[in-house]
Amino acid sequence: MTPGNPGPVMRTAAALVLAAAAVLPAVLELASPAPSAVIGPPVGPVTDRAVPPNRPRAADLRAPGAAPTVDLKLSGDPGNRITLVLLGDGYTDAQQPLFRDQADRTWRALLEIEPFRSYQSFFNIRRVDVVSTVSGIAESESAGRSTSTPLGMHFWCEGTARLLCADENATARYAGEGEGPQYLIALANSTEYGGAGGTGVTTLAGGSPDAGRIIQHEIGHTIGDLGDEYDSAPTDPDYPNLSTADADEMRRTHTKWWRWLDAPSPDGGGPVGAYRSANGLYRPTPDSVMRTLGGTYNLPSREAILEQIYRRVRPVDAPEPAAGPVDGRPRLAVHPLPLTGPRQLRVDWTVDGQPVEPTAADRTWLDTSTLALAPGRKTVVTATVRDTTDWVRDEAFRDQFMTRTASWTLTG
Template sequence: MKDFPQMKKLKIVMYFSIIVFTVLGASFGQTIQYGSPGIEVLYKGSNAWCTIVIMGDGYTQAEQAKFAGHAVKSKQAILNTFPYNKYKSSLAIYKINLISKDSGVDYSRSQNKKRTALEGFYYGRAVLINPNLLRKVLQKFSSQLGNMKYVYPLILVNSTRHGGVTSMSYYYRYASSCTSSRLPHIVVHELGHLIFRLADEYDYGRSGTYHGSEPPYSNVSANGNPYTVKWSFITQTAFEGAMYYKKGVWRPQKYCRMRTWVNYFCKVCNFAAEYYFQNKKPLFIRPGHTYTLANNGNGNNSSNNGNNNNGGGNNSSNNGGGNNSSNNGNTSNNGNGTSTSGGSHPNNTRPKPSLNRPKPNQPRPKKVVVVVRGRPIVVSLGNNKSKK
């Protein structure tokens, strides 16, 4: 099976939810100012190996308390969400304190005015940063963070303008979020992409009908038969409309954090998340294959028994699931309305970028490729030497 034409053109494997793949490189000339302490532990389980690193962009020295509040709010959203709360012992959450000269971030790259720690800016509703600066921060604290294979940066930008992003470039992966009242919901949604490799399930952003090959992600399928769809061993339901198309692609259940503003993942997303924590790798369900979880895991939150009327569809005996009764009424983000798909991976292997891995002496990238609703757009990073 082959990738979409635009994927071949860019020679990169793209990921869902406003994916950004960077022209890789490393630049260490810019000085980053850190708070005191530079890094703090917000939570650490007894057997922590999955590390979420929260850092802020656009927070001045006087706004560090504000960032601390946003970081704690994000931590609480994560730990109050199933299945994170089931696997708390595997989680560590750190906060890295970055100080920006200016408050807020640019609302477009052309502005190029704000002097911030990670050079954050909006591109539509995508919230982007300079990936080289992110790498520099992570390298500084690598000894505290542990195995970088399981380190997931979460960038909070000091702006209430709605937006977020998930970048899955191998060396520069991160999720970002604005800090509006919907911060908790956006954080959980974007981390669903970043950690569990879940696709967006909403059905807007692309016109026409999906005619591509089987998507390589566990929670969307080109097969609409509820009894033969790849997740039928979890739930025999299928709802048309997902991955930015209204027709030709299906999702497991009617509602899910990866689709709309509800406060639970669907059964399949929960299954994929539990699989990650139990196997230390993402799950890419292959059609015709069955996967199992230890400890009677089945994609449901056992405290809820799946009764939230979020399923139904073609199998009346299965009416939903994957709800989290402990989440204090929060709702989740339905994405950001922009993104793309990445072709087929029939061997259930992890998608890997075809770009060469960066070398220490490579120059700083001057451009990023932003895929907005499946259409690649090149965004210049500009020359930030003018930011004094």
């Protein structure tokens, strides 16, 4: 885990690699045991390659460790947003326009899939323009050649062909500390297919035709702490979307995604249930983006992602004026984080515990001068901001993390 990166605790890098074809519905085994998320080979002929020696590659220590940064999307206070930091490796100065284009495609692809599309205002996005003295990274065909780049990105990480790793210390140094939680996404200057997620640095080949779909899958590991749902995935059920229990046992024990059983799947592929993979684990739906690239997150996975987001981001920014005692009869306002689409966070107001309706259609503020208050008496006005989305069914979690209040005491 990178310092300042709030990603899930790393189990092993081997559990996080993506080596899947975006269009293959079938699950294919690798010729040799794969300790990672392998759905199948990329489209086209596959050349058998010997696994090179498993030796770690370090970043180019002569690199400065600092680079220009650009804010691509500023949604709000970085102390109450998740910042996605996009960095490139193996892009020379002349190739910076290529990196900028691939970085834009990456974050835009991420915001095309739910729940990231609706909750995109919960994220700031920053780009770091890291310049490499050499073009490209250590790819599979050049595994024996040492390509020294600022972030030390390379394929054949831990002996797995499409596991793409980066030097986490170097990547964190270029990303900087920042304010609030950060997730680091490193793009390699490569058209080869591969990536990784769930560790301190999420990686992908920026030039791969499947780059947009790769980031949608890998960020599910990193932000949602999701596991791979395909047949050849490791038999680790310690993820919110994987289980050793069937549907009957989930209902009986109230475990895993029991609240979602029989709910219609977002992709229309069948109700949420317990679908057994060849590795013996159950998954919530017949298919999802954690099984086949280009799909959607199933409902239990969508809820898991939202829960991880809300563990890091409050549903509301600081109120105006600051909560606490206030003089006179001011206008009180809260600032719920906006959603993309018609649904917004709900705002309710009470005066001394009794519900009141704001006079304006915009429920984010209340003019206290319109209230009939007894002179000289202290009055408590409270605003409650709550995310009522039906993508979350854990009401205890909604109460704890998806609901916030601000209270003011009026005197005089």
